[in-house]
Amino acid sequence: MSLREALNSKAIFQHECPHLVSDYVNEHIGNHSITLQGQKTGRASLWHRALDPAISLSKITYGSRVRVRSPELQDIYHLQVVLNGQCRWQLADSERMLGPGELMMLNPQENVDLTYSEECEKIIIKIPRTIITNTAISHGASIPRDGVKFARHVLHINQFKALSQLLELLCLEAESEVVDVNMHTPYQILLANKLLSMFNSNVDIHGSYDMNVRCFEIIDSYIQDNIKKDVSVEELASVSRVSKRTLYNLFAKYRSITPMSYIKQKKLSEVRRLLQTKEGAIRNVTEVAMDYGFIHLGRFSGDYKKTFGELPSETLRKTIVA
Known part of the structure; x- marks a missing residue:
């Protein structure tokens, strides 16, 4: 099963008004605002599940060219994976253009400025700051005053087959009718470890x-x-x-x-x-x-x-x- 197939069932919104989807995102995924830049509307779709009380997974498409801005993510990280189309990541001094299969990490307390193409479809995994911090500490890392900050790099999921399989597993687990609370902590730790080893950051987890x-x-x-x-x-x-x-x-x-x-x-x-x-x-x-x-x-x-x-x-x- 591919990651896309794992996210195809039981959509919360399908071909709906982008602003309706945006309202849901504000409540459950992260504070943001959208500006429609295309002519087409009414094609937004959203799949969203909570794996546990801490981590949630979403697949979203607005069906139109959309600019998404957020003043900052409150004590959460976002792992974002582009499945289809393009996403422009506007930084203060540069920009990154992400295509299918490419992924990025968004840090807490950082401004977010993204532009989705009409065909853009993304997966967003929301991870609390405490999970990343505690995992880094468990490796003996010293945490800077402003917390763990991932580098603003773009990676491709094909380089990390284990991450793709882990995300598929998390999606299937989130859809399961039988909830195994004993697996919450292992899943959280696996994901946090994978991200800390994949992305460069301001902490060293390899010294020990x-x-x-x-x-x-x-x-x-x-x-x-x-x-x-x-x-x-x-x-x-x-x-x-x-x-x-x-x-x-x-x-x-x-x-x-x-x-x-x-x-x-x-x-x-x-x-x-x-x-x-x-x-x-x-x-x-x-x-x-x-x-x-x-x-x-x-x-x-x-x-x-x-x-x-x-x-x-x-x-x-x-x-x-x-």
Whole structure:
């Protein structure tokens, strides 16, 4: 599924008056004003969902040439991605012209002056200042008095496949009828880490690399020593001497998965190693699965096949007949 397809369902407005859409944007996305510069009206559309109480996602098109101005974004960042058409980003001393696939970060307390072409269609992700700040702090970065400021650079989403996949996931999660509040913090941290690593900014999140490498050495050793136990995120945070939030940040940045998914991968790899061992060969998949804490056998088999491309019973059968 493409990012565009993930945003196609359940539009709030479709082919409506641009000012009607603008009123909604002012209330839910960010304070701004629009000036219509084209002849066509009545073609504005908007998709908007809140992923959680902090982050929201929108897809917007005004269907006409429009100038969008905002005195400043109040304590929020905007990640904006152009899907179609063009968007001119007017700065104090220069301008940037964005085309399909290009993206930019808008900072809090900065004037915004954008001009949409008639065909312009954009995705806007609203992220509170606190999420970006806390994520940078968790990396040991010193935060300037005026906060984290992203450079006014234009990037292309094709350079960052993981970001595109993450945004698709966030859109699908926002549309889901089943809300998993336990995933809110990991999603926030993944997104903040991705943005801090992609865009240049006035903070350095790379200075603590050696410390983070040592942290993972401790984590890997602890997981291996307790591979048959139910290791918790709290335990990993404790042995590595970091907070839970910092732990999630480390995994998001250096492993691109959550701590619990990482633990599960380690357990699955150990089960596979045993199933492939001829000496003292395992003859019962259920026994070894449960020995490593996999109580739901159907879910275990599905996770195993997703990871290794075959069912555990197939791995065992190959070992026996080899």
